[in-house]
Amino acid sequence: MSIPWDRLLAERAARIRPSLLVDFDRLPASDDLILFSGGAPPLECLPTDRIAEALAETWRAEPEALWYGESQGYEPLRAAIAERMRRRGVAVEPKDVIITNGSQQGIDLIARLLLEPGDRVVVEAPTYFGALQVFEPFDARISTVPVDECGMVIEALERELASAPRPKLIYTVPTFQNPTAVTLDPERRTALVALAERYGVPIVEDDPYGELWFDRPPPPPLRALHPDVLYLGTFSKTLAPGLRVGWLVAPRRLMKLLVDAKEGADIQADRLLQRALTRVLEGDWFERHLEAARANYRERCTLLLRCLERELAGLAAWTAPGGGFFVWVTLPEGVDTDALLVECARHGVAYIPGSAFYPDRTPRPSFRLGFTTLSPAELEEGMARLGRAIRAAVRPSLA
Numbered sequence: 532m533s534i535p536w537d538r539l540l541a542e543r544a545a546r547i548r549p550s551l552l553v554d555f556d557r558l559p560a561s562d563d564l565i566l567f568s569g570g571a572p573p574l575e576c577l578p579t580d581r582i583a584e585a586l587a588e589t590w591r592a593e594p595e596a597l598w599y600g601e602s603q604g605y606e607p608l609r610a611a612i613a614e615r616m617r618r619r620g621v622a623v624e625p626k627d628v629i630i631t632n633g634s635q636q637g638i639d640l641i642a643r644l645l646l647e648p649g650d651r652v653v654v655e656a657p658t659y660f661g662a663l664q665v666f667e668p669f670d671a672r673i674s675t676v677p678v679d680e681c682g683m684v685i686e687a688l689e690r691e692l693a694s695a696p697r698p699k700l701i702y703t704v705p706t707f708q709n710p711t712a713v714t715l716d717p718e719r720r721t722a723l724v725a726l727a728e729r730y731g732v733p734i735v736e737d738d739p740y741g742e743l744w745f746d747r748p749p750p751p752p753l754r755a756l757h758p759d760v761l762y763l764g765t766f767s768k769t770l771a772p773g774l775r776v777g778w779l780v781a782p783r784r785l786m787k788l789l790v791d792a793k794e795g796a797d798i799q800a801d802r803l804l805q806r807a808l809t810r811v812l813e814g815d816w817f818e819r820h821l822e823a824a825r826a827n828y829r830e831r832c833t834l835l836l837r838c839l840e841r842e843l844a845g846l847a848a849w850t851a852p853g854g855g856f857f858v859w860v861t862l863p864e865g866v867d868t869d870a871l872l873v874e875c876a877r878h879g880v881a882y883i884p885g886s887a888f889y890p891d892r893t894p895r896p897s898f899r900l901g902f903t904t905l906s907p908a909e910l911e912e913g914m915a916r917l918g919r920a921i922r923a924a925v926r927p928s929l930a
């Protein structure tokens with residue numbers, strides 16, 4: 532039997548954005564490519580002992596966790612999350628929280644619930660690649676709003692909200708944004724929430740990095756300003772991405788629908804892990820872990836910025852993160868960082884080109900550097916290679 536797969540594929544299949552990792556496979560082969568593409572805690576900082584210990588305790592105490600149950604998530608874990616969010620200024624109760632398979636699933640559940648084909652979704656430009664991977668197969672029409680050093684440009688957002696047809700969602704990463712590291716300032720937070728309310732368009736606030744600040748905490752989440760904000764959190768960046776545990780704080784009107792949608796998607800989150808994570812969040816271990824992580828990432832970021840100054844001063848501009856995992860670098864207008872990536876890979880270094888973060892995927896002069904997964908020595912060496920590659924490729928073309 533031969534199945535005519537090409538004819539059978541849903542139209543939606545053609546709209547699924549290919550993984551960024553596939554693109555990396557196409558780069559010139561190199562034994563020691565230094566990848567600035569990472570957006571995760573470094574392997575050596577994963578709290579494997581604490582998680583193993585909590586899993587073992589859970590296993591001994593609650594083997595029934597291997598059963599089905601609780602699609603909304605384990606109540607004590609939801610309570611611990613609600614308590615942490617209250618400390619960040621957000622009034623949340625355990626019943627407002629649903630545990631998801633990472634925040635990525637939260638984006639997907641929201642899209643399932645709210646998007647019809649052709650609906651408009653407003654995102655920042657640039658925006659998180661994975662959100663586009665969710666919205667595009669739903670046949671959403673993506674509208675973009677530029678980002679400057681204070682976050683989303685509110686006047687541009689208002690133009691989008693006022694234009695017909697009215698958007699269905701505003702998706703934003705307002706704190707230490709992926710990919711730019713920019714944080715929406717407090718006045719714009721107020722203005723954004725007021726606009727969303729005036730036009731009746733819900734905000735999806737994706738906040739994986741808010742607890743990973745360097746010198747001072749960012750402003751409270753948008754969800755602190757309005758109970759209709761759909762808030763997404765995750766332990767992927769603060770603990771480990773392989774856990775696949777995130778959460779969604781949702782308006783009460785939507786909770787039952789979201790829980791039913793979660794059940795339809797994957798029944799429930801891993802119950803053993805949820806119980807183990809609840810143990811991990813007890814006491815002050817997690818807070819001390821976060822403090823160590825912040826200091827570690829601050830140090831790596833400072834080093835990266837110093838290397839950027841040394842390698843690319845006068846040739847590029849870059850953001851100065853107050854937290855998070857990334858620096859966004861912009862080369863002169865006209866430089867194509869998709870093409871430049873191939874040159875960089877020949878020099879033994881790679882980044883994620885700006886085009887990945889825009890709905891239209893056209894080449895841009897910008898790229899994203901992730902600094903958390905590389906050691907200081909790798910950061911130094913990687914930046915030296917990047918500097919050589921960019922100076923060789925960009926200077927002559929500008930002359």
Ligand SMILES: Cc1ncc(COP(=O)(O)O)c(C=O)c1O
Nearest residue numbers: 570633634635659709765767777
């Ligand atoms: C803005 C943003 N949202 C969501 C995710 C996915 O997180 P999770 O592992 O919790 O699904 C990431 C990971 O890079 C991210 O940067």
